[in-house]
Amino acid sequence: MQNTVPAQAITDLVREVAGSVYVPGDEGYAREIAGFNLRSTHEPLLVVAAAHTGDVQAAVSFAAAHQLPVGVKNTGHQPFPAQEGFVLITVGAMRSVAIDADRAVARVGGGARWADVVGPAQEVGLAPLNGSAPHVGVVGYTLGGGLSPLLGRVHGWAVDHVVSIEVVTADGRVRRVARDEEPELFRVLCGGRSNFGVVTEIEFGLFPLSSFYGGGIYLPGHTAEDVLRTFAELSRQPLPEGFNCSVALLNLPPLPELPEPFRGKFLAHVRVSHLGTDAEAEALIAPFRALGPALVDTVSRQPYSAFAAVHADPVDPAPYEESSALLASLPDEAVDRLAAFARTAAGGPVTVLELRQLGGALNAMPAHAVPLAARQAGFIVWGATVGPPPIVASGELALRTLLDELSPWSTGLLYTNFTGREDQAEDTFDVDTLADLREAKRRFDPQNLFRVNNHNVDPQ
Ligand SMILES: Cc1cc2nc3c(=O)[nH]c(=O)nc-3n(C[C@H](O)[C@H](O)[C@H](O)COP(=O)(O)OP(=O)(O)OC[C@H]3O[C@@H](n4cnc5c(N)ncnc54)[C@H](O)[C@@H]3O)c2cc1C
Structure with a gap:
């Protein structure tokens, strides 16, 4: 890999693209490489903020001509190891x-x-x-x-x-x-x-689809263990496919912008959505509501455009690390491990631990598709720690410990979209799939040009 590019070549590229080209030190460079995860710190040699397909072509051809690897970024939601000396193509302006x-x-x-x-x-x-x-x-x-x-x-x-x-x-x-x-x-x-x-x-x-019945039930943290056990019980019932439920344990920061019942609190958040009747969903979630008065309960009929109310994910960029596991099943022993975590989670470093049920059409394996590891799983456990480096380090340690304890029920592979920073292609694809992707890589990208900011499939 070379570390410099002739200045004239960059000048020519700037003339060629309709979007923007940034090198380190340019105003706009830091903004363009920034993403949702503030701990992601690539240092590309050059950033091409593409305005259209022609800009992307120019950037790829430029990188290939100068033997520079390429990384692609949109929102920067997914963390990958920081790298330098490459061409970053950002596509965030192409929002037609x-x-x-x-x-x-x-x-x-x-x-x-x-x-x-x-x-x-x-x-x-x-x-x-x-x-x-x-x-x-x-x-x-x-x-x-x-x-x-x-x-x-x-x-x-x-x-x-x-x-x-x-x-x-x-x-x-x-x-x-x-x-x-x-x-x-x-x-x-x-x-x-x-x-x-x-x-x-x-x-x-x-x-x-224009509407759904759903939202979030926020219960006080002392119910966390019961919430997990109720979720596990519910997941063993023959649920309608249109019914979705997941639970999250949340350590919320003491920020003034958070509403009072949430500020600085440890909570259990039950996330619900249903595509059938309101009455069907009401019956299914009754055991959660029976756990005690909710701090807030937003479950109701909503327009589809209000979908974000179900998980109520944070919207502001933050420094965090995440880890996950795919579980084949959720027997009582696995729930016991999660419950033990819940008993000590209040005020601990882990910001969020979530448990989602898969099933239904998510377990189908269409013949034409790359076999996604998550198709064989019944549940996903995912956690994240937000904060300064020492907090993130202890949160990651706590999460890794929990995930190790859950390993008897894990499928051994990860869901591509929920990987942590250090997880690689080997962690997301089984051996045969990876061999198949390597073969395709030898055909479509034999030099492994696209090897930054992804779960790289090495053609060698
Ligand atoms: C708050 C939050 C909620 C989430 N909820 C869900 C969820 O409900 N379900 C779920 O499945 N996932 C969910 N995710 C995970 C999310 O789907 C992944 O992080 C996904 O990779 C984000 O894609 P991005 O383009 O926004 O991020 P980026 O970090 O910009 O890109 C992620 C990967 O996609 C590649 N990529 C992006 N755009 C292009 C492009 N145009 N061409 C080629 N490659 C490209 C990048 O190279 C990189 O490898 C969530 C993530 C967050 C932070």
């Missing part, structure tokens, strides 16, 4: 959205976020398979699997509903791929993400 109501399909730019899509889709009564947070990027989320807390158990992973992808590959070509158009590249992009190119446009299916 077009809804085709007749086909029930959305076509969006490579930098679109869910907040850009849900409003226009709702205008024609449709909903995408978006995740819990409006500010997450569509491409990173979808091509990593895409677990929709509202629709996933009914329609499966978002990646299974991708219709076509426009991508700039390592050879600088723009290709439009679909199940019947360059199917091999389409298949490996659906799971391999930026290993195979920079996605400049993506088309995906939408579903008729």
